[in-house]
Amino acid sequence: MTDRTLHLPVAAQPSVDSLVNLAVLGEEYGYERAWLPETWGRDAVTVLTSMAHETEEIGLGPSILNIYSRSPALLAQTATTLQEVADGRMRFGIGPSGPAVIEGWHGADFERPLRRTREYLEIMRTVMAGETLNYDGDVFSLAGFRLRCDPPEEPVPIDAAGMGPKSVELAGRFADGWHAIVFTPDGLRERLEDLERGIELGDRDPEDVRTTLSITACALEDGERARRLARQHLAFYVGAMGTYYRESLSRQGYEQEANEIAAAWASGDQERACSLISDDLLDDLGAVGTPEHAREQLRKFEEIDGLDAVAVSFPRGATTDELESTIEALAPDV
Incomplete structure (x- = not known):
């Protein structure tokens, strides 16, 4: 059975409390987990502590x-501390992000995003196991320290984000899970083959x-409003967030649309960029519209x-009321 979780808004929210309230609401409606993004707004660690x-x-x-x-050592310290604060409920997602954020912010x-991801996974696990850190990698050479506090009683699983074949293979080979974003059903199935190859290369149990x-989701009685919000969101990702999402969408059979969306956004015509996301593409990438359609x-x-x-x-662009309506409409037991 597929679990249903929340990926809390990447857009700025009114306050830390507003994000905490969404996690509380998710708990009330039976969601298995609340994931919190970190971009260039509030830092995730402080907000997760409050949650x-x-x-x-x-x-x-x-x-x-x-x-x-x-x-990597600081991320391991952070995971250890959050696991203590959350009584063993933490799971970490890490990844390279993209050059626009890493260089510009x-x-x-x-x-070397792939090699760096692998070394982070290896170093974090060593630290969280309470072992002395002696690591000689291509990116990091570390020696002589170990975690000063007790390691987590329950190890914190570490998932890796990725969109391309090699990054997904790496997740299968070295991480405890893979985080995918902006995928069609067919595109996801293709990348799952890369994940399986990584699992085999790592001689691991698929379980x-x-x-x-x-999945971009918005479930409102005003279905057209929901779809308009989703178009704006996806056009921003394809047009404004570097090349990763455009390239990923191209690999999934939407090369012409991806290039046209990016070109329109780059020329300042955001309205045209949104219009280039057809109904078929929107339904291939998200769950948006009326509650019934979104659930389907x-x-x-x-x-x-x-x-x-x-x-x-x-x-x-969703308001707080629209976020809460979507959480209610798409709750696991509805």
């Missing part, structure tokens, strides 16, 4: 923390690698073999 204090059962985790702005060189797909589209993804969880994500 841990105000919830009791729902799983929590960042998706994603990038692998350039914090050292953090001022770091976006170099030990969990796949989570974040969400079930289409949940039926994909090899997918363990769908994460209900939200358009950037």
Whole structure:
């Protein structure tokens, strides 16, 4: 059975409390986990700490923390501390993000993202196991320290985000799970083959690698409003967030649409960029419209073999009331 989780809004919210309230609402409606993104707004660690204090059962985790702005040892310390605060409910998502954020916001060189991801996974596990850190990698050479506090009683699983074949293969080979975003059903099935290849290369049990797909979702009685919000959101990702989403969409059979969306956005014609997302493409990428239609589209993804969880994500322009309505409409038991 596919779990249903929340991927809390990437857009700025009124306050930390407003994000905490969404996690509390998710717990009330039976969602398995609340994932919190971190981009260039509030930091995820502080908000997750607040969520841990105000919830009791729902799983929590960042998706994603990038692998350039914090050292691997610091991320391991953070995971250890959050696991203590949350009484064992944490699961971590890490990944490279993209050059626009890493270079333009953090001022770091976006170099060797795949190798760096692998080394983060290996170093974080060593630290969280309470072992002395002696690591000689291509990116990091570390020695002589070990975690000063007790390691987590329950190890914190670490998932890796990725969109391309090699990054997904890496997740299968080294991570505890894969986080996917902006995928059609057919595109996801193709990347799941890369995940399976990584699992085989790592000589691992497929049951030990969990796949989570974040799906743009908006379920409103005003279905056209929901679809308009989703078009704006997806056009922004394809047009304004570097090349990763455009390239991923191209690999999934929408090369012409992806290039035209990006070109329209780059020329300043955001309205045209949104209009280029057809109804078919919108339904292929998300679960948006009236509650009935959104639930139908969400079930289409949940039926994909090899997918363990769908994460209900939200358009950037949705209001608090629209977020809450979508959480209620797409709750696991509805």
